[in-house]
Amino acid sequence: MGMDATQLAHGLFRVLETGDPALAVEVVGDDFHNREAAVSPKACSLPGPAGVLASGAWMRSAFSDLRFAVLGVAGNDEQIWVRLRMQGRHTGPFVRFRHGSLDQAVPPTGREIDFEQIHVLHLRDGKVVGHEAVRDDVTMLGQLGVFPPAPATGLNMLAWRVTGRSARAAADVTERAAEAAAQVRSR
Template structure:
């Protein structure tokens, strides 16, 4: 695949959870540096981890889209400039060292902000991923930064009531199932 096809394909996988497309654009040894703030399944190498990452993002954002604005290629790297768009309809849960760090309750707000992704490529597949995201803009669109009193109070209430922990468990389960569905399919196809 060429650079443009890889860029569009990778972000289409995140939007849709398409296992077949994941297998065609992501190498088995792919490493996602950005998985540090995601459920642990997102750190699994290869297509399974990418599918888990997509499940994590789709849990929080309906109508998730990544319109690609530009693609550049240089010596084993593909640079992708895009926008992340969607509607915040589920808890957006961030993790630290595999544990709940922050849960932003659904706000119903639309997000639309720019990101730059650096993909390592080898033999026509993605082998690594890093990102430069404008998370401050996204958090501002959700009312978290600067903190609006209403969103801040909801986040505290969610943590105290256990809803944040339940959301973390639920999204982790969805990410685990997305990764496992891919791995199960690979094993079945090899048998």
């Protein structure tokens, strides 16, 4: 017996928290598309469970104890809206991409993040096949000291860019995301 829409939504965010490939295969359709993957490593744009596993690896590389506390769910058999809080501690570089290349790397700050998001999940044949989100990224960047720029964070980001640590962090998280995506393809 398959999962209902609410169970699928909880399952998808559990995959992001844990990187569980078996759960990813259970809740994510092979033709899954993530509209929000533009700011992540290329593997996060892969269709199906592989892209979801890559996205989770990308986020967990930056935020330890990553949690998606679901506050509310509404929808029907074709579309579900999920209101949640993304929470965790910034213990690894948070690398954002643009057109597949390094855009920004925020060195670990040790700060907690806790902000609301709304996700729209598209469902078909008992699986999640699409994702789009409305996120409060400005609040998250504020919690990390990036916007408005805290002097120490700004100097750290500049030092990372100049010394090449940003590029190395981007290469590392790109590799981690690709390895996570490969877990499904090798099953």
